[in-house]
Amino acid sequence: MSTDLVIYQEEYKTLEDVLRRLRVDSNARAIFLIDKNGQQIAAAGEIDQFDTTSLASLTAGNVAATDGLAKLIGEREFSVLFHEGQQDHIHISIVGKRAILLVIFDDRSSLGLVRLRVKRASGEMEAVFEQMANRATEAEAAASSASPFAEITDEDIDALFSE
Amino acid sequence: MTFINYANKEINCKIVYYGPGLGGKTTNLQYIYDKTALESKGKMISLATEADRTLFFDFLPLDLGKVRGFTTRFHLYTVPGQVFYDASRKLILKGVDGVVFVADSQEARMDANVESIRNLEENLEEHGFDLRKIPYALQFNKRDLPGVVPLDQMYRMLNYKREPTFEAVATTGVGVFDTLRAVAKLILKDLRQSATG
Numbered sequence: 001m002s003t004d005l006v007i008y009q010e011e012y013k014t015l016e017d018v019l020r021r022l023r024v025d026s027n028a029r030a031i032f033l034i035d036k037n038g039q040q041i042a043a044a045g046e047i048d049q050f051d052t053t054s055l056a057s058l059t060a061g062n063v064a065a066t067d068g069l070a071k072l073i074g075e076r077e078f079s080v081l082f083h084e085g086q087q088d089h090i091h092i093s094i095v096g097k098r099a100i101l102l103v104i105f106d107d108r109s110s111l112g113l114v115r116l117r118v119k120r121a122s123g124e125m126e127a128v129f130e131q132m133a134n135r136a137t138e139a140e141a142a143a144s145s146a147s148p149f150a151e152i153t154d155e156d157i158d159a160l161f162s163e
Numbered sequence: 164m165t166f167i168n169y170a171n172k173e174i175n176c177k178i179v180y181y182g183p184g185l186g187g188k189t190t191n192l193q194y195i196y197d198k199t200a201l202e203s204k205g206k207m208i209s210l211a212t213e214a215d216r217t218l219f220f221d222f223l224p225l226d227l228g229k230v231r232g233f234t235t236r237f238h239l240y241t242v243p244g245q246v247f248y249d250a251s252r253k254l255i256l257k258g259v260d261g262v263v264f265v266a267d268s269q270e271a272r273m274d275a276n277v278e279s280i281r282n283l284e285e286n287l288e289e290h291g292f293d294l295r296k297i298p299y300a301l302q303f304n305k306r307d308l309p310g311v312v313p314l315d316q317m318y319r320m321l322n323y324k325r326e327p328t329f330e331a332v333a334t335t336g337v338g339v340f341d342t343l344r345a346v347a348k349l350i351l352k353d354l355r356q357s358a359t360g
Contacts, residue, residue, distance in 0.1 A: 004167060005164060006166075007166075007170060012168070038177070041168075053205040054206050057224075061210075064255075064257060067254075149174075152231060152352075152355045161348070
């Protein structure tokens with residue numbers, strides 16, 4: 001079973017910084033980092049313009065379907081997807097096997113520029129993911145006794161559903 | 164796979180509604196969507212055919228409130244029930260935290276129910292999950308139809324591990340929230356379990 005994805009303040013900030021820089025460097029409208037299971041990890045840019053939850057879920061569905069297609073023809077994965085619209089375009093790439101980077105851009109940028117900048121930023125993000133994975137293993141070894149969820153009571157859970 | 168974000172103080176969990184075609188999975192989600200306050204829900208997405216059969220999935224994000232200062236967010240998905248959409252069904256189970264099985268109470272659908280549970284077991288296994296361990300609730304839907312199979316008989320056929328089981332009429336909402344609540348509780352208890360090691 002895959003382990004839970006746990007992200008702390010510091011990693012979150014680093015990822016957000018990378019996204020923000022990538023947005024400026026690539027002249028993109030918005031950038032989203034999404035977990036492969038469809039949950040948004042971080043974002044930068046004109047995020048208020050979009051339904052970010054739907055965007056994350058559909059992007060993950062899209063990547064999952066494309067992964068399925070790749071396997072059908074004997075490929076391991078298609079690591080980059082590109083959707084071309086009339087004004088806005090979407091560049092989707094896989095980062096560190098676990099996450100999806102979604103770049104929304106218009107004609108103020110170009111596919112070439114986005115590809116180039118995404119490549120560089122991906123390396124930086126992969127390093128953060130690696131750090132997260134290492135920490136997860138360490139935490140497991142330390143029995144993760146500090147988790148706030150260890151103290152959830154039945155009453156807490158019932159309270160959630162009392163209305 | 165629960166996603167815990169300490170920066171935003173959020174817990175994100177994924178619940179998948181599974182079951183045979185035309186059993187009422189989408190209707191469950193639709194009812195939950197209709198009855199949930201605007202501020203607690205996101206947009207419901209249905210990737211359906213022109214005939215309104217689920218093609219890929221339905222998706223509904225829900226906020227259930229706070230536990231220990233963390234906002235609990237549940238992402239509800241359905242799978243396409245028709246047998247030949249197995250490839251899509253498999254994809255949706257990726258990273259699932261809990262499953263609701265929506266069984267059709269009509270006599271003619273009993274074989275389809277049984278086959279679908281077996282298919283769920285197999286597809287979970289491919290993702291490294293075990294139906295015996297994963298948070299799971301069972302729903303007997305369409306109890307309002309005439310001539311449905313008696314409860315005890317359905318239970319004998321479909322019960323997997325003494326999971327919480329509910330009678331439902333998804334079109335009018337009977338049993339819908341009870342089922343959701345049961346699986347959500349199991350997920351949070353699971354989370355506590357894994358935190359205490």
